[in-house]
Amino acid sequence: MIEPLYELFFARYNYWMAIILMLIGLYALIAKQNLVKKLIGLNIFQTAIFLFYISLGEVRGGTAPIYLPEGVDALYVNPLPHVLILTAIVVGVSVTAVGLSLIVRIHEEYGVIDEADLVQELRRR
Amino acid sequence: MRKNVIIKTISRLSVPFIQVFALYVIVHGALGAGGGFQGGVVFAASFILMIIAFGLTCVRQRFSYRWIVALSALGITIYATIGLLCLIPGGSYLGYGSIETALGVPHLHGYLIDAVEVGIGITVMATMTSIIYDMSDRGGESS
């Protein structure tokens, strides 16, 4: 009886966590009024994707894909998702950097970070 | 951030070690875990620590904005020129094998990979620090 439930949830534990994290990130992105919190939501969203990728490459009992000296054959984890995620992290950092500098510039210009106040500010100006 | 002696001394002690570790990570890109990007970020972390401890103006004197621009340009130029150099002996872009066979030096492509990693490390370090410079010098001095 437990078999299908186990198969459904626990066997795919990592994918479930990725999906949950992603939804939390998206929720923060959409629902939060404060712009900085939106960016934090964006980061959570991207972290979820990284988790999804890394868990893709996981091999049971595999070690980190580092080149060991001759003679030692070890079961390596699939290195490709790790490399892809390295680039994705770079992208995530630069997008967050641009976002933050935009928020700084918006704050300088309108003096307010909250979206509701921003809308009034725009209407007033 | 009051002038806190404890933070200053600890950071003065630890910064060099952070930087050495960063170099270690950069250089070990080819074979082990690590590489240009991670090493560059760690190197930038050391600068961030200095900014927090000693304030932006002091760090800016040592590592001015002009240097940042020059270094970030330098890093990518290293990367691209090595890549383009491989074209000359007929290989494709970043095809180190062609240079190795052309010059006949064994393990040359290993050194080339390390050189590329160093280039990337320099660029990432410079860019990260410039991000922190932009962020922190807005609205009053983060002494």
Next chain:
Amino acid sequence: MTLIEHLPVLVITIPILASLLILVAGWWDRRFCYPISLVTILSQFGAAVIILAQVMREGPIRYHLGGWAPPLGIELAIDSFNGFVLVTILLLAAATAVYARRSVEHEIGPEKTVSFYVLFQLLVTGLVGMTITGDIFNLYVFLEISSIAAYTLIASARKPRSYLASFNYLILGSIAGGFILIGTGNLYAATGALNMLDMARLLPASFELATVHAGFLFLVIGYSIKAAFFPLHIWLPDAYAESPSAVTILISTVMSKVSVYALLRIIFTIFTTAYIIDVFPVTGFILFIATVAMIAGAVLAIAQSDLKRMLAYSSVSQIGYIMFALGVANQVALEGGILHILGHAVMKGCLFMVAGLIIYRVGTSRLSDLEGIAKVMPISCAAFALAGASMIGIPPTIGFMSKYYLVLGALEAGHWAYAAILLLGSLLAVGYIWRFIEIAYFRGNRDGGHRARTLEAPASMLAPMVVLALLCLFLGIFVEGLMEIVGPAAALLLGGA
């Protein structure tokens, strides 16, 4: 070592080096930026033409980066389809580069011109990379390069609202990026390959898998956000209206076209028509949404009071035309869609250049302040009229030719109602184009207009605009020549790899 053989990679690396050169030279003296940027883009355009000629002569080019064959290394694959798109975007980028000098001085402060040219170069390079790469993850990386450059370029306008527009675009763009990444991950999980052609070969075995369906949906939605396909276009009007006009021209023509190219590439080359028609029938839905996009975009454009915002909404409607071709998915309609990629890029580029000129000279792009502008700026309004006629689809312009192919394709595929709606939809285009022409030519000069003497813009801004306007006409007349490239491109897409 023939240089021609390495052109595909040089088209990407040289401009990256050039952008660094601009950065350093600009640090030295601001006046160096423009010449370097112009030379680089013109040489890129030249290289693109040579590549296209070579592709047409000897068939697709497969360039392995670093000498590694596809399953391991990244590959640049250029066939007639992305060769055509490559030449289109570089043609527009070159025109914008020539146009940008005076427009940037006017709308972006002197302190930001250096960063403008560097980012301009990076944006174009990112898009070029996106067009010719054969690796799906590499496509994502170049997409992010160009997007980040675009976010910063949009924010470089003096007006404070541009920061908000850029922030909105950043949020939506990153969500799109995330979706694309998840889609790529799914496909990689299902096939184990990242190279597009390998993936296309391996996919049919696992068409039934849920991961493949999920991957397809995430990728299509991700790239639709980027291409501002109708329901997902919310970021577009602000981004186009608030950004400096030189940037608007670039992102409205070049950037949206490349996202559409990526969408077509994924749907037709990786998932092939077998998938989208039998396994996961989505063409009917896309066709419906495309028709809604055409009508809604045009209606919204008519309702605008600002010229740039009007043209922005018209872009949303025109993207609907290309998606229409994707929805019909037969040879003739696809030829129409691909032709419209070039047609719309040239038309919209010219229209936004006119808007930029008006902002350069009059300072505002609000329609109510532009009465009788034609008396003051005759050449730009004539160019607007010609490009506008092409947008409406008056023969013998290129806009008419692509619309003709689209309707023909729809009729041959039996979509009678959709073909009729497309025809009537193009009448809506008359609504917003003719409104401006009526305001510019026929109103306000009964009392001589409040600006007597001609205020035409400098030659460096006029020349690209006039060239684009004339291109609208001549590309339409000599459309047969284009068809030798677009025909095989459409056949390639339908015929799979």
Next chain:
Amino acid sequence: MVNDLSLLPVVAIAAPLLASVLILLIGRYENIREGVTITAAVAMLGAVLAMLPSILSGSRITISLLPMVPGGDFALRVDAFGMVFALTAAVLWLLNSFYAIGYMRARREHAQTRFYFCFAVAIAAAVGIAFSENLLTLFIFYEILTIITYPLVVHIETPEAMKAGRKYLAYLLIGGIFLLAAVILTYVLTGTTTFVPGGFLAGSGSAIVLQVLFVLFMVGFVKAAWMPLHGWLPAAMIAPTPVSAFLHAVAVVTAGVFGIVRIAGWVFGMDLMASLGLGTLLALIASFTIITASLFALTEDNLKMRLAYSTVSQLSYILLGVSMLSVAGMTGAMVHIPIHAFLKITLFFVAGAVIVSAGKERISDMKGIGRKMPVTALMFAAAAIGICGLPPLSGIISKIYLAVGAVEGGLPVLLLILIASAVLNAAYFFPIIYTMMLERPDDEVSLVTVSEPPLMMLIPIILTVAASILIFFYPAMPFMDLIDIAIAEITGSVIP
């Protein structure tokens, strides 16, 4: 049937296009600009006349310029019927150019450069329609004609003009969309859009589809201004008179009717239309338009509006002729094109002359104007008589053919329509002649300044009336021979 690839048709179209560019460049120097228009008109007339002998000998000139889209390429073919329209347009453009120069100078109109530019491109498009070898080329010139005549309609740029312009554009562009749909549908059904004498649609689709296709073509040719869709023609009367005279009495409306005759003869073919019952449909539309348009004309007090409604009803004569689907009917339809063109343009010229010299637009204030402008009033009377179908002028010829067609086709009701319309014509034209010639003006003083219009306007009026008389006495020379060849072509009988 030799198709010698002479470049004359291209010269005929290129001359006005080249002139339009020159006009734009040298807009400031008025005299040179007017000279360019005249030389272009002469050049076009020369090119058309040079082609006349070879066309009269039965051959056709075909030249394929550009492969365009799968629906057909950009090709010109000069055949007998096309020559009828082109000849009329070329002759009248020359006369109209003189008239326009006199009119625009007399009223010191603004933006004349734009006026002459649009005029030159419009005539190039009209001749292009005459010479197009397939439906696609015809559509391209058709749309250009729509767009380029818009600036002429809104020339005076008053709010009413803008509203009329919007109405004009809405009608014609929607028509254009229907025509495009029809052209593409024809290509989908048959794989070709080239005109084939006797029609090529037979058996290419079910009856319903072909009937829908014909309706699409009819709505597409909204320029023929048949009722319910005639609204744009009276609205276009707000344009300066040379525009109304030439474009809205000759070029634009005849292009619409020319298109319908073209698809009747060269796309559908007479027997296919008979089998589909399209003849009766066309007859219904035509007779409805003739009668109601004449009634509308009766109520109009503004002279130009009355002439506009008269044009609407006269055009439907041609549709009536086509609907009879017989040799006599078709001949009547084809010959009515040049005849109506020459007569109607005279009436509009006179209306323009009255506006220029007396400043009067409404018929009621034109009392006793004939005393001051005897020649103009006389010409008006002559043309009016011609239109009503009385002998000395050419109006009678087409009426005879239509009457013969009606009787032969066993459709007495059409004969009734023809007679009724002749009576109605008289009903709305003779009162004008009466008020002009015989009525006493209310106040003498207002007429003291009135005199004959400048010579540049008077001579074209006289020439057009003379032409109508000439056609009456020598109908065969250019027009009837051409029409006989065209009829022989579509009915498949041997070329005489």
